[in-house]
Amino acid sequence: MAKRRLRIMVAKPGLDGHDRGARVLARCFRDAGYETIYTGCHQTPEEIAAAAVQEDVDCLGLSCMSGAHRFLFPETVKKLRELGADDIQVIGGGIIPPADFQLLYDAGLKGIFVPGIALDDIVKWIEENIVPNIKD
């Protein structure tokens, strides 16, 4: 059976507008051949979860530079689960101190990416870890 194209959403929860990383990643995912959706800045966890379900994505990438990831990332996962979207894999990135990694993994994030990582390495990680959901 042919593998369908991976659908990925890049989202920016919270009020922080530092979107350089998110936009570079969105373009990188598009160039990697994924169906890519970028939400733009200033989304609430509720809005992001609803959009991810609506768009039926395989993977949701959250970007945060403000230090509010400790609340925003777990909250987004929680909202996804409330909508029954257990199959959407969540990854995150931004200015995230190593001390917070465990808290985010415990909250259900599958991968965390911090400054300095190459785009190709992120794509490689996705190829190895994210499987498109075959529902239809």
Place this chain on the structure above:
Amino acid sequence: MYFTKELMDKSSKMARKWEDEVKKAVARHADQKDDWSTVSSLPINRLYGPEDIKDINFEEDISYPGQFPYTRGNQVTGYRGRYWTFRMFSGFGSAKDTNERWHQLLDAGQTGLSTAFDFPTLMGYDTDNPKARGECGKCGVAIDTLEDFMVLVDGIPMDKITTSMTINPPATVLWAMYCAAAEIKGVPLTKIGGTIQNDMLKEFIAQKTFMCPPEPSVKLISDTVEFGTRHVPKWNTISISGYHIREAGSTAVQELAFTLRDGMEYVEDVIKRKGLDVDEFAPRLSFFFNAHIDFFEEIAKMRAARRIWAKAMRDRYKARNERSWWMRFHTQTAGCSLTAQQPYNNVVRTATEALSAVLGGTQSLHTNSLDEVLCLPTDHAVQIALRTQQIIAEETGVTNTIDPLAGSYFVEALTNKMEEQAWEYIHKIDDMGGMVAAIDRGFPQMELADAAYKFQKQIDSGEKIMVGVNKYVIEDEPEIPLLEIEDRIEKEQLDRLNGVKRKRDSKAVKKSLGDMRNACKKAENVMPYCIEAVKNLCTLQEICDVYREVYGEYRDPAMY
């Protein structure tokens, strides 16, 4: 011609000989790489000589310090009269936490204050808004009402210390709080000095802290310019900022061009909307640039910036006051040049960048702390950053003479190149109908997206080097101490806000907000009403909600 014909003849003969020698040398031993360009990918020659600056017009291009076009600086005495202002950007947690750090910085020899607000404050939300959850005090200080603001400026002599506030969509409200606080402390508005960033165009282009659409956003800015001109003459009501444009991924030329074109948009709006004469307000316009890692490109950019602005003000807007021709600017070293890997290397990057800002003739400087790529800076990291400026000012000798790089074939040629390429962009944006029109069609946003993506690809391929990231990497680095913002801050701030809401005069609040709404609808200047509203303890969000209601909300077009 800048040189005599005799010298040019001699020079070209010698240049030919040198070029032959280079060819032979390269044939024996190839260059280390093919591409030699700035961090912005501007190609750089192996050597610069008389040929590269032969068309310079000394009077119109270089001149003298304090004389048009100010390429060599605004101040006739350079840094001998006074150094640039050592202005470290700071703010975190509660107003009390930030006030304590301010006193610490002033005790350590800092000469001006600069405020970082948290995201809810920056976006015009109170701490009790659901959208503010998790953000309170995280990357700046949380301010909801005038009561918080009074704590922030406690013990600060407002008639002596100038304060810069990095605030954009709700700039009217925070500035109103500053004015109200001064009045309460008995300092007349004519005595207070400082800056509000208040530059919305670069928010749409780069930093994405926005509230209302571009057109009414520019209207509110013109209100502050008018109010400042009439009542707060020592205040810089806009800091037209390239910093964020650069951080979002632009090249040096794009930073220069978009920032100056933004400045021109504001000048045109104030003249058209308020009927002020350009010389009444232009002397209070200020600018803010990034000092990135490419040393000479940054120096050339800053020298070109002063020259372009002087020419634009004199020729395009017919300003007659020399002060209107001056471009005064603050500089911050480049956050995006710092690395989370081997963070102590950031001290060296910041020192180099700070030196370029000084050689570029900045009036004010913030140096980033080595840990800012990981979190808000610790006290110790801030101290090293401040000491970096003090060492440059007082040990290195670079302040002995004014604009020491003037006349360098390379620096002058690069300055010309910057100016030429910036004007190309400026004219292109003119042709689109101005910056608001250009933003509406996504032009500057997409230019930045392209440049940022290209740069990331260059890093990933090793074409551009970041030490510790794609070269000289070490595994398993030791961790460095980081500042943590405790989650208790949010709870305490909520309690304080609720306390103010309980005790204030709700009738006065309602009346103030009604007056604000009328002012907005009638296109009156909002500032007097805004000062009244903050004095009556209207919250930041209550006032911003009036703006949202009357002017509408802007949504991120999410371009990539």
